[in-house]
Amino acid sequence: MYQYAESLTRLIEQFACLPGIGPKTAQRLSFYVLNNMSEQQVKVFAQALLAVKKNITTCPVCCNLTDVTPCRICQDEQRNHTQICVVEEAQDVIAIEKTREYKGLYHVLQGRISPMEGKGPEDLKIKELLARLGDARVKEVVLATNPDVEGETTALYLAKLIKPLEVKLTRIAHGVPVGGDLEYADIATLTRALSGRREV
Amino acid sequence: MYQYAESLTRLIEQFACLPGIGPKTAQRLSFYVLNNMSEQQVKVFAQALLAVKKNITTCPVCCNLTDVTPCRICQDEQRNHTQICVVEEAQDVIAIEKTREYKGLYHVLQGRISPMEGKGPEDLKIKELLARLGDARVKEVVLATNPDVEGETTALYLAKLIKPLEVKLTRIAHGVPVGGDLEYADIATLTRALSGRREV
Numbered sequence: 006m007y008q009y010a011e012s013l014t015r016l017i018e019q020f021a022c023l024p025g026i027g028p029k030t031a032q033r034l035s036f037y038v039l040n041n042m043s044e045q046q047v048k049v050f051a052q053a054l055l056a057v058k059k060n061i062t063t064c065p066v067c068c069n070l071t072d073v074t075p076c077r078i079c080q081d082e083q084r085n086h087t088q089i090c091v092v093e094e095a096q097d098v099i100a101i102e103k104t105r106e107y108k109g110l111y112h113v114l115q116g117r118i119s120p121m122e123g124k125g126p127e128d129l130k131i132k133e134l135l136a137r138l139g140d141a142r143v144k145e146v147v148l149a150t151n152p153d154v155e156g157e158t159t160a161l162y163l164a165k166l167i168k169p170l171e172v173k174l175t176r177i178a179h180g181v182p183v184g185g186d187l188e189y190a191d192i193a194t195l196t197r198a199l200s201g202r203r204e205v
Numbered sequence: 206m207y208q209y210a211e212s213l214t215r216l217i218e219q220f221a222c223l224p225g226i227g228p229k230t231a232q233r234l235s236f237y238v239l240n241n242m243s244e245q246q247v248k249v250f251a252q253a254l255l256a257v258k259k260n261i262t263t264c265p266v267c268c269n270l271t272d273v274t275p276c277r278i279c280q281d282e283q284r285n286h287t288q289i290c291v292v293e294e295a296q297d298v299i300a301i302e303k304t305r306e307y308k309g310l311y312h313v314l315q316g317r318i319s320p321m322e323g324k325g326p327e328d329l330k331i332k333e334l335l336a337r338l339g340d341a342r343v344k345e346v347v348l349a350t351n352p353d354v355e356g357e358t359t360a361l362y363l364a365k366l367i368k369p370l371e372v373k374l375t376r377i378a379h380g381v382p383v384g385g386d387l388e389y390a391d392i393a394t395l396t397r398a399l400s401g402r403r404e405v
Binding site: 007008009010011012013015016018019022023024025026030032033034035036037038039042044046047048049050051052053054055056057058059060061070071072073076077078095096098099102103105 | 206207208209210211212213215216218219222223224225226230232233234235236237238239242244246247248249250251252253254255256257258259260261270271272273276277278295296298299302
């Protein structure tokens, strides 16, 4: 049986290796590259792929992804160096940055405590976080791990370690999401929203 | 506002240029490349992208995509050189090959007559098809354009051109799809199925 020319088959295979991309999508993307992209555009794409592996490293201070050492946030003297916001992944930094509310530093744990995934505290960048707390400038640690079981476990674990040190320790608020509907809020969220109520 | 490191942002942008890939998927794919692929795997991917643009050309005989000249099908003397199956796209060749029913040659029009998309007969590889019909070996042309309005128009147009020549001209059968349900077949399909009925 005849199949696509070898180079085309190989590109389809490569696309199909990516998560969430099945054989049909891989074929569609490959044909798009072949028919709709200029040689120059494909070159730029290929270089972007190689560059990401070559240039991106982990910031030795906050363990975020970076292409400079230390990363742009850790370098930035405009930011509030008295606060450290602890998150699970690099993606969470972007999510918090989008609020434009937080001006402090970050610490990326690169995961969370999850026995299911075989991840314990020793797999996270906790040692690096504790080392940073030695800096007299740091006054507050904000725990911003995800509000799920693993995230809570991780926050609890960190709280135990950090409590004895002389820094303020906070956790992001849990409650009903803005724009949500009380009727459809789950019990756990509503319970947290009630217990965390504030005077107006 | 802080954004991802430059190399990462650029790769996300590149993925987001592909059809059907939104910003969230582009981010997910970029993180997959960064975290789950080895440098070697990324190199292979980048090379596959470049190779497809460099190696894939159009077969001068059948206008199919190929990395050898003429393409593997046109070269193959095992195949039946008396039949030419006319299809719209290279993908259609693969679809027909999967049936393992057809052993002849192909001709890829690289499109179809579609005034809506601004495509006329002069944009298709019709001249190349007619040139092939000069070969005395060719006995039959099978029109296998898509069974939609544009495909039918294209088939009709080709039929007018080829009819005067001394070759058998056929069109793939239209009817109810195998495994389908008569109750849900559309009127046009059912009409074609009835008019195309065969003695058993």
